[in-house]
Amino acid sequence: GIQVEQSPPDLILQEGANSTLRCNFSDSVNNLQWFHQNPWGQLINLFYIPSGTKQNGRLSATTVATERYSLLYISSSQTTDSGVYFCAVVWGTYKYIFGTGTRLKVLA
Amino acid sequence: EPEVTQTPSHQVTQMGQEVILRCVPISNHLYFYWYRQILGQKVEFLVSFYNNEISEKSEIFDDQFSVERPDGSNFTLKIRSTKLEDSAMYFCASSEGPITYEQYFGPGTRLTVT
Numbered sequence: 651g652i653q654v655e656q657s658p659p660d661l662i663l664q665e666g667a668n669s670t671l672r673c674n675f676s677d678s679v680n681n682l683q684w685f686h687q688n689p690w691g692q693l694i695n696l697f698y699i700p701s702g703t704k705q706n707g708r709l710s711a712t713t714v715a716t717e718r719y720s721l722l723y724i725s726s727s728q729t730t731d732s733g734v735y736f737c738a739v740v741w742g743t744y745k746y747i748f749g750t751g752t753r754l755k756v757l758a
Numbered sequence: 759e760p761e762v763t764q765t766p767s768h769q770v771t772q773m774g775q776e777v778i779l780r781c782v783p784i785s786n787h788l789y790f791y792w793y794r795q796i797l798g799q800k801v802e803f804l805v806s807f808y809n810n811e812i813s814e815k816s817e818i819f820d821d822q823f824s825v826e827r828p829d830g831s832n833f834t835l836k837i838r839s840t841k842l843e844d845s846a847m848y849f850c851a852s853s854e855g856p857i858t859y860e861q862y863f864g865p866g867t868r869l870t871v872t
Contacts, residue, residue, distance in 0.1 A: 680857045691847050691866055693801070698860040736801065744789065744814050744856050745803035 652677045652741040654749040662755045663727050671722040671752045673737035681740035682713050684722050687751075688733045696722070696735075727756045760784045762864035764850050770870045771840055779835045779867045781850030790833045791851040791861060792825065794818065801849065807833065808856070840871045 653676040663669055673682075684696040697704050697711040699720065704711050708727075713720040720737055734753050738746040763782045771777050783790050792804040805815040807825050822844075824836045833852075837844055847866045853859040 681859070683860065685863070691795075691868065693849060693863045693866065695860075695863060700858065738801070740857055744806040744808075745791070745816070746793070746801075746851075746861060747803070748801040751800055 652679070652739065652747055654737065654739055654747055656735075656737060656749040656752050658752060659750065660753045660755075662757065665727060665729060665756055665758050667727050667756075668723070668725045669727060669754070671724070671735050671754075673720040673722070673749050675718050675720075675739050675741075675749075677718070677741060679715065679718075679739040679741050681746075682715075682720055683738050683746070684711055684720070685736045685738065686731075686733050687736060693736075724754075727754075729756045729758050732756050760862075762850055762852055762862050764848075764864040764867050766867060767865065768868045768870070770872060773842060773871055774839050777837050777840055777869065779837075779848050779850075779869070781833045781835075781852075781864055782831050783833055783850070783852030784862055785831070787852035787854050787862070789813075789853045789856055789859070790825075790827070791853075792835045793849040793851065793863075795847045795849065795866075796843075797846070804835075804848075813856075837869075840869075842871050845869060845871045 686694045701715045710723045734751045737749045790807045795801045806813045850864040851861040853861045
């Protein structure tokens with residue numbers, strides 16, 4: 651089956667710093683989303699981005715489907731950005747296959 | 759903005775009991791899903807549902823589990839005879855269409871089996 655790997659697995663930042671999170675997938679995909687899981691466990695949808703680039707405030711994402719990766723950029727990080735970031739892909743059928751996650755901690 | 763809702767937010771049950779987790783998908787969506795996340799692990803697909811039948815299920819979704827759309831708005835996941843290892847966060851999701859359509863996730867139900 652498809653492998654969805656995220657890097658880095660853990661990241662600690664000072665407030666105000668920028669970061670790039672990466673999602674690599676081992677096969678062509680039909681869909682890709684980025685999620686933020688907050689400390690209460692809720693999954694917050696960040697981007698629906700099967701290809702191209704999108705921006706929403708301090709966050710932006712780029713997916714290069716032909717090269718099988720996606721990047722999530724966080725600029726001017728805030729403590730509320732802390733949590734786990736997942737990418738998820740649809741491969742072949744209906745279901746999302748989630749990546750391994752990047753655990754981000756932003757220090758004040 | 760329309761959203762997927764789930765009830766309860768937290769459920770505690772004893773081993774061997776049956777639980778029903780409830781979801782209200784976005785009203786014009788036709789595809790419905792359940793996912794599970796054991797604490798500290800990644801989110802895993804359980805089942806997808808369309809046109810009143812299961813369209814795909816994972817190996818996790820065995821005879822202990824069932825799904826139903828009892829009316830025009832609710833989508834439920836039933837777990838019969840719960841086990842300790844069923845303790846997890848359960849997420850419901852819905853989409854307008856399959857495969858290339860965005861899935862919208864609910865806030866989750868945290869199930870604790872004691």
